[in-house]
Amino acid sequence: MLSTPNQPTGHLLRxxxxxxxxxxxxxxFGTGVNCQVAxxxxxxxSGSPKGDYLSISFGWAVGAALGVWVSGGITGGHINPAVTLASAIFRGFSWKKVPIYILAQILGACTGAGLVYANYHRAIDIFEGGPGVRTVPGSASLFTTFAMDYLSNAQCFYSEALGTAILLLVVFxxxxxxxxxPPNGMVPLVIFITILGEGACLGMQTGYALNPARDLGPRLMCWMAGYGRQVWNYRSQYWLYTPIIGPIVGGLLGAAVYDAFIFTGSESIFNKPYSAARLRRLQSPAESKGKTIPSGENAV
Known part of the structure; x- marks a missing residue:
């Protein structure tokens, strides 16, 4: 984006x-509910538990809906690198903005996790058994995702890819x-329902990241907060292939399925050849009207 005389410098940061x-x-909201429940x-x-797994599903759904409401009027409310990449590939979103959006998403996720960590710092000390004690998964799982022990690496990848494919199909x-x-302003409600459903039905095994920034940002925060290199070494770089590559691949597949079978707009790569042919057909009659057909006496 370039600044214009009518746009303040701050406009570039919107x-x-x-x-x-x-x-x-x-x-x-998401890591906050994780902390409160656990x-x-x-x-x-606490003298009594403050929530259960359903509370976690609701907390993440509320966070997703509010996040889309906050950013939707400016950017469309991506708040997820998988959405940004799918938008660039299938909806003509500017590739120049892709790295800026993704960086902002990761930094926002890291900051959000840091705010929650500061809020529950003392409770985490008690939970871990002493000040400064930090374990992985342990309390790190309150902020970033870890899989059930019985899952293979391939199953972890599949679980995240499946969940994100459904998410992107709904988003598109x-x-x-x-x-x-839906009416204007109601998209966040649909996102709320989707995330609530994904958490309640598909989220148990891997923690349903569904969003590379949702995992990478808090994981960076954990590393900086003293959890050590184990946040990266857990299950042979689990952090890379499950909550980052899995959602990206799944998101692109979900978007591709929607566009291949339902979407008819010219923005999609699936419809561009058809749109070009249709444009040529529309132009052909107009071009033929402008041409003079020679009469028989002038023809050679």
């Missing part, structure tokens, strides 16, 4: 700032003007 804040809100289960922290459907989109 889009990355919106993605930063939207993703930060997502992580504040830490309150320790009697030294709800933003398709030719497919009965």
């Amino acid at each position: 889009e990355p700032a919106a993605e930063f804040l939207g993703t930060m809100i997502l992580i504040v 830490l309150s289960g320790n009697t030294a922290v 459907a709800v933003t398709d003007k030719r497919n009965g989109p």
Whole structure:
């Protein structure tokens, strides 16, 4: 983006700032509910539990909806690198903005996790058994994702890819003007329902990252907060192939399925050859009208 005389310098920061804040809100609510539910289960922290797994599903759904509401009017509310990449490939979103959006999303997620960590720092000390004690997965799992021990690496990848494919299919459907989109301002409600459903139905095994920034940002925070290199070494670089590559691959597959079978807009790579042919057909009659057909007496 280039600044113009009518645009203040701050205008250039609106889009990355919106993605930063939207993703930060997502992580504040999501990791916040993780901490409240898990830490309150320790009697030294709380006299009674403050929530259960359903609370976690609701917390993440609320965070996703509010994050999209905060950023939606400025950027469309990506708050997820998988959404940004799919938008660039299938919806003509500017590739120049892709790295800026993704960086803003990761930084927003890292900041959101840091805010929650500061809020629950003392409770985490009690949970871990002493000040400064930090274990992986342990309390690190309150901020970033780890899989159930019985899952193979391939199953972990599949679980995240499946969940994100469904998410992107819904995102592309709800933003398709030719497919009965919801009224203005109601997209966050659809995202709320989607994340609530994914958490309640598919989230147990890997923690349903569904979003590379949601895992990488808090993982960076954990590393800086003293959890050590184990956050990166867990299960042979689990952090890379499951919560980052898995959602990206799954998101692109979900977007491709929607566009291949339902979407009719010319923005999609699936429809560009058809759109070009249709444009040529529309232009042909107009061109023929402008041509003079020679009469028989002038023809050679």
